[in-house]
Amino acid sequence: xxxxxxxxxxxxxxxxxxxxxxxxxxxxxxxxxxxxxxxxxxxxxxxxxxxxxxxxxxxxxxxxxxxxxxxxxxxxxxxxxxxxxxxxxxxxxxxxxxxxxxxxxxxxxxxxxxxxxxxxxxxxxxxxxxxxxxxxxxxxxxxxxxxxxxxxxxxxxxxxxxxxxxxxxxxxxxxxxxxxxxxxxxxxxxxxxxxxxxxxxxxxxxxxxxxxxxxxxxxxxxxxxxxxxxxxxxxxxxxxxxxxxxxxxxxxxxxxxxxxxxxxxxxxxxxxxxxxxxxxxxxxxxxxxxxxxxxxxxxxxxxxxxxxxxxxxxxxxxxxxxxxxxxxxxxxxxxxxxxxxxxxxxxxxxxxxxxxxxxxxxxxxxxxxxxxxxxxxxxxxxxxxxxxxxxxxxxxxxxxxxxxxxxxxxxxxxxxxxxxxxxxxxxxxxxxxxxxxxxxxxxxx
Ligand SMILES: C/C=C/C(=O)SCCNC(=O)CCNC(=O)[C@H](O)C(C)(C)COP(=O)(O)OP(=O)(O)OC[C@H]1O[C@@H](n2cnc3c(N)ncnc32)[C@H](O)[C@@H]1OP(=O)(O)O
Ligand SMILES: NC(=O)C1=CN([C@@H]2O[C@H](COP(=O)(O)OP(=O)(O)OC[C@H]3O[C@@H](n4cnc5c(N)ncnc54)[C@H](OP(=O)(O)O)[C@@H]3O)[C@@H](O)[C@H]2O)C=CC1
Numbered sequence: 001x002x003x004x005x006x007x008x009x010x011x012x013x014x015x016x017x018x019x020x021x022x023x024x025x026x027x028x029x030x031x032x033x034x035x036x037x038x039x040x041x042x043x044x045x046x047x048x049x050x051x052x053x054x055x056x057x058x059x060x061x062x063x064x065x066x067x068x069x070x071x072x073x074x075x076x077x078x079x080x081x082x083x084x085x086x087x088x089x090x091x092x093x094x095x096x097x098x099x100x101x102x103x104x105x106x107x108x109x110x111x112x113x114x115x116x117x118x119x120x121x122x123x124x125x126x127x128x129x130x131x132x133x134x135x136x137x138x139x140x141x142x143x144x145x146x147x148x149x150x151x152x153x154x155x156x157x158x159x160x161x162x163x164x165x166x167x168x169x170x171x172x173x174x175x176x177x178x179x180x181x182x183x184x185x186x187x188x189x190x191x192x193x194x195x196x197x198x199x200x201x202x203x204x205x206x207x208x209x210x211x212x213x214x215x216x217x218x219x220x221x222x223x224x225x226x227x228x229x230x231x232x233x234x235x236x237x238x239x240x241x242x243x244x245x246x247x248x249x250x251x252x253x254x255x256x257x258x259x260x261x262x263x264x265x266x267x268x269x270x271x272x273x274x275x276x277x278x279x280x281x282x283x284x285x286x287x288x289x290x291x292x293x294x295x296x297x298x299x300x301x302x303x304x305x306x307x308x309x310x311x312x313x314x315x316x317x318x319x320x321x322x323x324x325x326x327x328x329x330x331x332x333x334x335x336x337x338x339x340x341x342x343x344x345x346x347x348x349x350x351x352x353x354x355x356x357x358x359x360x361x362x363x364x365x366x367x368x369x370x371x372x373x374x375x376x377x378x379x380x381x382x383x384x385x386x387x388x389x390x391x392x393x394x395x396x397x398x399x400x401x402x403x404x405x406x407x408x409x410x411x412x413x414x415x416x417x418x419x420x421x422x423x424x425x426x427x428x429x430x431x432x433x434x435x436x437x438x439x440x441x442x443x444x445x
């Protein structure tokens with residue numbers, strides 16, 4: 001592993017040098033264990049502690065198959081899907097690995113008693129499998145997390161519709177929170193050259209998801225002037241949705257839960273901000289009853305901020321707690337686009353407000369290859385910026401996931417894998433200098 005790191009850090013290394021490097025037999029990886037899936041049984045979601053279920057193990061290097069690449073991971077980031085994996089909710093991810101393992105001889109590799117998690121990486125290609133021509137050893141890359149087989153016609157208009165569509169590092173093994181990762185080569189994209197490894201590893205999953213959900217024609221197809229209600233506007237998804245809204249000439253109405261988070265949204269350029277905590281919205285009177293008066297109070301506040309207008313697009317992900325309010329505050333003909341249900345997946349809303357006002361609910365999930373590429377291109381061009389706040393070591397991944405689970409974080413939380421320290425990997429210093437304030441906006445807050 002030391003030779004690999006030396007080659008990455010040497011400016012003189014060539015592709016041939018990387019191709020000649022011997023591969024390690026094993027590597028360090030963040031895992032959850034199959035024999036521990038019941039460890040939190042009976043506990044409330046909030047009490048399930050990722051620090052107890054997340055392990056750092058030495059694992060054997062997987063076999064490299066056709067169309068695949070092995071990547072030396074310099075940095076990764078924590079996504080909420082790793083929180084779900086670590087608390088075994090809504091179900092254990094070992095079921096996904098078993099199901100994948102049954103699909104082919106090669107896919108059997110994924111069905112193991114441990115799950116190497118993580119759905120983002122920035123690093124360097126070590127080896128490519130047969131049939132890979134677009135990438136070679138030594139290429140500096142990021143990886144998006146869409147794993148598809150593309151053997152059915154269903155996925156050929158939109159790869160997200162492939163029946164064998166999986167999220168790498170969640171529904172497949174050999175994820176990015178590790179020193180080495182196995183990806184399909186069509187997950188690879190060029191690493192933005194003005195960013196450090198940990199900055200480059202931060203946007204991938206959430207940036208691509210927000211791009212499809214909000215900007216793409218497969219999502220809400222946001223246009224100039226749209227009022228966009230963004231829940232968790234300084235969180236993982238929301239910090240990119242807010243940037244897309246601002247960059248696309250829309251009007252983000254940012255919902256956050258503290259003054260500090262409101263300040264971050266202001267620093268990004270938003271001015272319509274609702275502190276849900278300070279304003280005390282209680283959309284549910286009790287566990288089973290919503291309070292439409294609170295939806296109305298929320299809508300009134302939105303109208304104050306917009307000069308009397310209602311919401312064209314809701315960027316939804318909290319789910320059960322907010323969905324009734326989201327449907328209510330959307331204008332006639334508007335769109336609620338949802339990619340998650342953090343607070344509960346059994347939603348309840350008043351359907352009269354949906355059908356009588358011709359609103360639409362759109363389900364959105366990650367992004368197809370093209371959408372992920374377009375989202376990464378915007379990062380590479382310095383139009384959208386990483387929202388990296390804190391960076392942890394691989395050993396501290398449990399704590400990093402705990403922070404995200406307990407909503408103690410801002411933006412994205414990074415994890416260093418092979419990178420010995422922060423700040424390495426920047427290739428274009430001039431471009432970086434142009435955007436340095438935006439790149440650092442979320443740091444250390
Ligand atoms: C990029 C980052 C993303 C995120 O962070 S997203 C957030 C994290 N992700 C999640 O929380 C999602 C986790 N996944 C799940 O909860 C589950 O994954 C799903 C609920 C999405 C699906 O559940 P499942 O059990 O995997 O599949 P089924 O379709 O409910 O059950 C399979 C059985 O149901 C049959 N079935 C499916 N559709 C129908 C139908 N329309 N009519 C009749 N049967 C149907 C199938 O055939 C099969 O059957 P047979 O078990 O016998 O093989
Ligand atoms: N389908 C897909 O492709 C994807 C789905 N997801 C899912 O989306 C969800 C959010 O992910 P991500 O943005 O990375 O997570 P983060 O935790 O980084 O951000 C979510 C933010 O939402 C806000 N929030 C949380 N709970 C509530 C609530 N009950 N009511 C209102 N606001 C709430 C919080 O902001 P504040 O406290 O400031 O209001 C929080 O910071 C997760 O469930 C994740 O699994 C994520 C990426 C892709």
